[in-house]
Amino acid sequence: xxxxxxxxxxxxxxxxxxxxxxxxxxxxxxxxxxxxxxxxxxxxxxxxxxxxxxxxxxxxxxxxxxxxxxxxxxxxxxxxxxxxxxxxxxxxxxxxxxxxxxxxxxxxxxxxxx
Amino acid sequence: xxxxxxxxxxxxxxxxxxxxxxxxxxxxxxxxxxxxxxxxxxxxxxxxxxxxxxxxxxxxxxxxxxxxxxxxxxxxxxxxxxxxxxxxxxxxxxxxxxxxxxxxxxxxxxxx
Numbered sequence: 001x002x003x004x005x006x007x008x009x010x011x012x013x014x015x016x017x018x019x020x021x022x023x024x025x026x027x028x029x030x031x032x033x034x035x036x037x038x039x040x041x042x043x044x045x046x047x048x049x050x051x052x053x054x055x056x057x058x059x060x061x062x063x064x065x066x067x068x069x070x071x072x073x074x075x076x077x078x079x080x081x082x083x084x085x086x087x088x089x090x091x092x093x094x095x096x097x098x099x100x101x102x103x104x105x106x107x108x109x110x111x112x113x114x
Numbered sequence: 115x116x117x118x119x120x121x122x123x124x125x126x127x128x129x130x131x132x133x134x135x136x137x138x139x140x141x142x143x144x145x146x147x148x149x150x151x152x153x154x155x156x157x158x159x160x161x162x163x164x165x166x167x168x169x170x171x172x173x174x175x176x177x178x179x180x181x182x183x184x185x186x187x188x189x190x191x192x193x194x195x196x197x198x199x200x201x202x203x204x205x206x207x208x209x210x211x212x213x214x215x216x217x218x219x220x221x222x223x224x225x226x
Contacts, residue, residue: 004157031212042203042218043158050212090157098207098214099146100165105157
């Protein structure tokens with residue numbers, strides 16, 4: 001049982017380059033989320049999805065796009081990377097409503113934009 | 115809106131000391147409450163949870179009791195170990211919610 005898998009684990013980008021981060025879950029969860037975590041700061045929600053084909057903005061959506069074409073996958077795209085997007089990115093998933101089980105998190109993607 | 119406030123860190127203790135990390139919340143109704151732990155270089159893991167008032171969540175020697183009268187969910191451990199060094203996050207979920215609300219995290223360092 002893999003849980004939530006994020007790829008890649010590490011990446012260095014040059015300013016202006018694009019990339020896609022992949023999150024895959026094998027728990028049949030309805031909800032999926034992308035967060036970023038910066039040094040000395042907590043988690044900030046970028047985008048989330050409450051089901052296949054749906055997405056919604058979180059607290060800090062600018063500069064990112066997402067897609068949920070399949071229930072098990074949630075992709076986070078950076079169209080034109082900026083140094084301010086240097087961060088650790090976490091994907092999470094949950095069942096319908098978060099009140100009973102909370103989230104299951106992936107192990108993170110450490111992204112550096114130079 | 116719903117919010118979670120944790121005690122500010124960092125917190126540094128000696129091995130075998132007693133640990134308390136304070137967490138208070140603001141929410142309508144009676145939310146579910148969670149503690150997550152993040153070890154260095156890893157993602158967050160669920161440590162314990164409580165889904166109704168007066169419930170006590172426990173795991174790995176950690177405990178937290180859901181106190182609706184003080185809107186609190188303080189994390190405690192009687193004797194900490196070096197391996198408990200991590201960042202701890204308190205979180206809540208309103209009934210029927212789509213998202214968790216997280217506190218800002220508390221970094222804990224245990225010295226041998």
